[in-house]
Amino acid sequence: MEYIKGTKEFTSSPCVVVLGNFDGIHIGHRKLICKALQLSRELGLKSLVLTFDPHPSFVLANKEPVDLIYLRCEKERILKDIDVFVEYPYDLNTAKMTPENFVEKVIAGQLNAKYVVVGKDYRFGHKRKGDIGLLEKLSSIYDYKLVTIDKIEYNGNIVSSTWIRKEIKEGNISLANELLGANFSIKGKVVEGKKNGKRFLYPTANIIPHRYKILPPNGVYYSHIYVNNQKYHSITNIGINPTLNGQQKVVETHILDFDEDIYGETVIVELIEFIRKEKKFNSIDELKQEITNNINYVTELIRKHED
Template sequence: MQVINSNNSNNIFSCYTGVGLGNFDGLHIGHMALINTLIRESKLNGLSSVVYTFTRHTENILRKKLITPLLLTESKKIELLSETTLDYLYLDEFNEAFSRMSPEEFVIKILKSKLNIKLAVAGHDYRFGYKGEGDIPLLEQFGKKYGFKVVVIPPITCDNEIISSTSIRQSIINGNLETAYKLLGRNYSIIAEVVNGRRVGNTIGFPTANIHPEKYLVLPHNGVYITKTLLNGHLYNSMTNVGYNPTFEDVQQKTIETHIMDFHQDIYGEKIEVFFLKKIRDEKKFSNVEELIIQITKDMRVARDYLNIDS
């Protein structure tokens, strides 16, 4: 898969393309159904398959004070799409000038002139152009006018609920990682570099790798989670605390601290990916460090039982 960034390229496709349209925040089961349809239909019609999306979530440009927490970093999106047989990922820059483009201007300037489109694949609720004035019926009209076919992906449901980035985001915020797994089709994860913390974990026998995720990334509800941690290609069993460590009064910044089980290496400065499997409990303030150690020991037993690890 080739990644094209509009900021670094004047690339105009000479070949005809099939284009998948959307924000694709999360690359959940519904998104992957769209992308798989795009790839299949493009191959059947001799087209190059292109996912067209933006470097930043459109809502975070248009609604400056109401930030939409993201389910994916750009690098993770590229990684997941590179595991498919997609030909191109085209990342465009969405800004206020772009947002003022009318639906027909978008079709002419982007889909026709830049992407040389012959096939558009979009979700049933896809919107485009100024203030989202363009919808699927209008896209179909433009398809007839400008010579491209439109394939519409119907709602994809799980347990009678339409799968959406909004519902997945809410599941994660609520700490319901098992529901998020079903809707995403994979465990929610956070990638970041291990940074220096206060090393309190070392003093109580549970050393942790502390990470600060990218800004705007959605974080699970404060609490303790059973996790898996990917480091240098190896997957380790782990337990992760998300929150403020209220037992220690001086903590003001929300942290993610992961204890990797049966692991004794110094990994400061290394990049890790933490996969959230199941919540054990909410965050709690303890009267003293001894109570905290007793509770962490209980949490560890729950995690090791869930992961089927001998204590």
């Protein structure tokens, strides 16, 4: 995948363009992406995803981009089949562009779009005045075809990033994963902790989560971890380790049947199922007993799944 960021000075060969903010790439977004991939294969065109960086709300409302389901580095993994991923700089000049101007200059001009794939409610340009009606109207002038995709529903409700954020915050990881069409994941570098794991408890690979990343409530989750592209079953605690008077929020993963030094490695932790809330125990022994119970539960879960 070619990745274009931080510049407006680029052009593309004829392509199928997918437009969207793709805050949390969910089953609705995946449908757009699949359609674009299918068209690009059939027609021998490049597939290109265009989003904005920073998020428009950061520039327009001066809001910090908090509670991100995917950080940029995490999106690349999901968009791996796409040929080109563009993060178009969203500054005050971009915000001022009329929708007509954006289509002429960027979509038809720079991107050389032959197909434009968007959700039915896609809005763009100054004050979000552009919509699919305008994209359709301009398609004959700029010689592209418009493909619109209906909003996807799950149990009668329209799937949205806002809904998924709510489920993640409430700890409903299994449902969030259904809506994402993938397991919610946290990517980061394994850092050194206080070494209490190996000494008194179980070793855990520690990641300090990015301050913009959304996280579920502090607690213990059945997880998968990818180390050097190899997948392992694991159990993850998200929290501050109150029993050992910790202060900082850490994502800590104990990998089952594993005994390697992975400090400094970039890993991906996927959360699969909520097990329990994080608690302050009266002693390290009590904490260890509970962690052992949790590991046994996960081992049993994996065994049942493999039967």
